Amino acid sequence: MKIRAAVLHSIGAERPFQDTRPLVIEELELDPPGDNEVLVQIKAAGLCHSDLSVIDGNRPRPVPMALGHEAAGIVKAVGSGVRDLKEGDHVVAVFVPSCGHCSPCAEGRPALCEPAAKTNNAGTLVSGEHRLHRDDGTPVNHHLGVSAFADHAVVSRDSLVRIDPALPFHHAALFGCAVLTGVGAVINSANIKAGQTVAVIGLGGVGLNSVLGAMVAGASEVIAFDLDDSKLALATELGASHAFNSKDPDCVEKIKALTKGGVDCAIEMAGSEKALEFAYLITRRGGTTVTGGLAHPEKKVAIQQVSLVAEERTLKGSYVGSCVPVRDVARYVSLFQQGKLPVDKLLTHTLTLDQINEGFERLAAGEAVRQVIEFN
Incomplete structure (x- = not known):
């Protein structure tokens, strides 16, 4: 045809x-x-x-x-x-x-x-x-x-x-895509528990779905980061507890002060190696940094290797939100129809x-x- x-x-x-x-x-x-x-x-x-x-x-x-x-x-x-x-x-x-x-x-x-x-x-x-x-x-x-x-x-x-x-x-x-990847990164890849603190870096369609997913998962604080103030405003409208422009040179120190050492989980959805390095810096000792952003294959990340060991950090990737489509699409649609997503x-x-x-x-x-x- x-x-x-x-x-x-x-x-x-x-x-x-x-x-x-x-x-x-x-x-x-x-x-x-x-x-x-x-x-x-x-x-x-x-x-x-x-x-x-x-x-x-x-x-x-x-x-x-x-x-x-x-x-x-x-x-x-x-x-x-x-x-x-x-x-x-x-x-x-x-x-x-x-x-x-x-x-x-x-x-x-x-x-x-x-x-x-x-x-x-x-x-x-x-x-x-x-x-x-x-x-x-x-x-x-x-x-x-x-x-x-x-x-x-x-x-x-x-x-x-x-x-x-x-x-x-x-x-x-x-x-x-957007919902499976963004919500799934929180629920499946990061396995967020109620009461944990979550940061989302990069507020495109996928990142904003991660904001929504963190709220569904019961995060006590959902902190949003982007370079665009209008997207920060939208994240706040959706329920993010705090929103920061990543251009602020004091951003890392402010987040560590706000969260008493860093967030339990930082989720990078900007597709930038710099954003992933930032996400790692604001993750607490023993915390998890998840990336679902797809940077150019030649881009590389610089992190302090010893912190992975001495602080028992976790750095992991999330592809399609680590989803099981036949299970997760139905679940997320149901949450949407209930007004929760x-x-x-x-x-x-x-x-x-x-x-x-x-x-x-x-x-x-x-x-x-x-x-x-x-x-x-």
Whole structure:
């Protein structure tokens, strides 16, 4: 079938993106779903820094590539072997499909699925196939097994979670990445306990979800950090107990004084090595520093090695919020529907597909939290 999709032809585009237009809206041929694959009509897709990092070259991927990985839609057809989804089901796409058989999946860590990591880097579906082509048969790569900046997508069954059809699509899309990653980093990766103190560094869509997650987990203090005062104001509106601009040269000393030595857990979501070093500095003795930000592969962090030992620190990564999608999406949607996880307050803009380059310039400039493309 013919679809319209946003295709990236080269990485490292210069800004402003509304002028350089790195994403080109093209008509592509989408093959029918193969074995264990599903055709989804995309109804909403979020603009995420993980997409931006491909555009600007921080996360190199093979091009041409149809971008987009945070989405919700309706099942239109299923391939052979799919027994538990049917036409008309509402689904959220998760950008790490879980095979269920590799060692990480068997250990209950599907975010680290080994076949998914291999094929996501290669730009194919889990099957190793391309379902996107130009008219001449030239393949177009898939982004993280989803390629959601399109009116339809073929994805692996293992990339989808069925959701409550009452959930609006423009909210549902956020649960495939921003919510899973941000809330999951607090609840799964950091395992925050009620009464602990939490700092969140970097208040994009994922970081603000970490703020919400810390409150759901019962943190006694949720301290927000960013370079943008408007995002600090939003974090306070969402319930953060304190907000600090990270440009303040006395910020570390102020936090240690406020928390009597540092926070129990600092969560870095800025995707910056400097932000991670800052997060480590404000973590208390015996505390945990978690990073879910994706910096350029060449960036390195400088920390005091002896403090890991002498202060029994923990420094750990969190990918997709260490999630189990089939479990966590349902849990977080339920919290949202109960009013305990107001992720709708993070949605700042809705767009059409043709406005996508303007949206990514807005994201790169820090002028948006979460933007969603809506499809009719």
